[in-house]
Amino acid sequence: MTGTAPTDAGRVLAEALFAALRxxxxxxxxxxxxxxxxxxxxALDLIERTARAEGLEAARDAAANxxxxxxxxxxxxxxxxxxxxxxxxxxxxxxxxxxGVIAGLLALIRLRREGVALxxxxxxxxxxxEESAAFGRxxxxxxxxxxQLTAEDLAxxxxxxxxxxxxxxxxxxAAIARIEGRERLLDPASLAGWxxxxxxxxxxxxxxxxxxxxxxxxxxNLRHRVxxxxxxxxxxxxxxxxxxxxxxxxxxxxxxxxxxxxxVLLGQGHDLVVTAGVLxxxxxxxxxxxxxxxxxFSFEVRSQAQATLDxxxxxxxxxxxxxxxxxxxxxxxxxxxxxxxAVMDTxxxxxxxxxxxxxxxxxxxxxxxAGHDAAVFANNGxxxxxxxxxxxxxxxxxxxAMAMEDFMAGAEVLRLALIEGAA
Numbered sequence: 085m086t087g088t089a090p091t092d093a094g095r096v097l098a099e100a101l102f103a104a105l106r107x108x109x110x111x112x113x114x115x116x117x118x119x120x121x122x123x124x125x126x127a128l129d130l131i132e133r134t135a136r137a138e139g140l141e142a143a144r145d146a147a148a149n150x151x152x153x154x155x156x157x158x159x160x161x162x163x164x165x166x167x168x169x170x171x172x173x174x175x176x177x178x179x180x181x182x183x184g185v186i187a188g189l190l191a192l193i194r195l196r197r198e199g200v201a202l203x204x205x206x207x208x209x210x211x212x213x214e215e216s217a218a219f220g221r222x223x224x225x226x227x228x229x230x231x232q233l234t235a236e237d238l239a240x241x242x243x244x245x246x247x248x249x250x251x252x253x254x255x256x257x258a259a260i261a262r263i264e265g266r267e268r269l270l271d272p273a274s275l276a277g278w279x280x281x282x283x284x285x286x287x288x289x290x291x292x293x294x295x296x297x298x299x300x301x302x303x304x305n306l307r308h309r310v311x312x313x314x315x316x317x318x319x320x321x322x323x324x325x326x327x328x329x330x331x332x333x334x335x336x337x338x339x340x341x342x343x344x345x346x347x348v349l350l351g352q353g354h355d356l357v358v359t360a361g362v363l364x365x366x367x368x369x370x371x372x373x374x375x376x377x378x379x380x381f382s383f384e385v386r387s388q389a390q391a392t393l394d395x396x397x398x399x400x401x402x403x404x405x406x407x408x409x410x411x412x413x414x415x416x417x418x419x420x421x422x423x424x425x426a427v428m429d430t431x432x433x434x435x436x437x438x439x440x441x442x443x444x445x446x447x448x449x450x451x452x453x454a455g456h457d458a459a460v461f462a463n464n465g466x467x468x469x470x471x472x473x474x475x476x477x478x479x480x481x482x483x484x485a486m487a488m489e490d491f492m493a494g495a496e497v498l499r500l501a502l503i504e505g506a507a
């Protein structure tokens with residue numbers, strides 16, 4: 085008996101797990117589960133203990149991700165996988181990533197308790213290092229599975245500790261020699277599909293009063309983790325404008341021009357968002373009477389089209405060159421980090437849409453502006469799809485607010501999709 089409604093027991097377990105994650109990840113302001121840090125490890129341990137207590141198989145894979153398994157009757161068939169991540173940004177929210185892992189765990193637990201006969205094996209992944217806050221490189225755990233971490237990636241320093249990604253992976257128990265060798269730790273052909281539930285990280289579902297949505301695609305992005313503008317420090321009263329090499333005014337001019345380009349491209353129908361999320365002068369040199377000689381900032385653009393990403397990056401480089409000539413400054417960038425866009429599998433999307441209608445939920449399709457591990461699976465040939473759950477107040481902040489009714493509705497869509505895909 086599979087049923088069509090979430091059980092009270094499932095909701096009680098979900099609430100308990102979310103409460104435990106909040107308690108363990110509380111940093112005094114929000115939630116911090118640092119990638120490859122103690123908080124992320126504790127969250128993985130919690131899910132693993134819960135899975136084992138329910139009689140499910142649980143282990144860490146060669147990339148140090150958590151993998152929970154419900155065996156099917158035909159082990160030769162490719163498995164059907166679900167899951168998400170358990171790390172967070174500093175002072176983030178409790179549901180980003182964790183909702184997908186808990187939803188998958190609820191599904192496997194209920195299917196095992198009810199003895200539902202499935203041909204395909206089901207796998208739940210708790211993926212490590214999805215957030216880019218620590219290393220500037222997103223999707224670490226899933227990228228490692230497909231041999232996509234480069235030597236440059238592995239040398240990236242942690243934003244706070246300075247410890248290299250390589251050392252963090254090794255410390256978590258990953259097979260670092262295999263990862264360094266770009267070995268595929270997971271054969272894409274071994275998976276029949278990937279379904280990821282995640283909170284929406286924007287305001288659309290709240291504005292449209294929809295509890296869930298089905299995702300059609302995921303924006304890619306390109307980044308420079310640090311761009312340094314170097315001019316010349318000087319006395320604020322003694323250097324006239326025409327002799328100044330002011331780093332702050334140079335970067336302000338750059339961002340103003342990029343904003344103008346952004347507006348033009350939006351008017352032409354291009355999908356694009358542009359962000360400089362980290363920006364500042366050196367605190368050791370701060371003074372009201374000092375012309376700032378150095379400013380560092382981050383640069384990120386996102387789009388569903390790789391051509392748009394490349395074109396805007398070219399505009400960025402050209403505007404840097406022009407401002408260098410005009411203002412006597414120099415721009416230096418850390419390496420460009422790319423994450424390619426992804427399209428969700430049409431058949432899986434249609435299956436999820438059918439289930440949404442079957443459950444009597446209002447139907448909503450949307451593209452994801454934020455990145456997700458589903459993009460890595462999709463771009464490695466694994467048919468992939470996503471379920472978004474309504475979430476108020478945005479994401480990457482402590483005010484994430486997902487109603488349990490919405491979560492359980494999304495979790496039921498996931499559970500039924502797993503049954504259909506594995507039967």
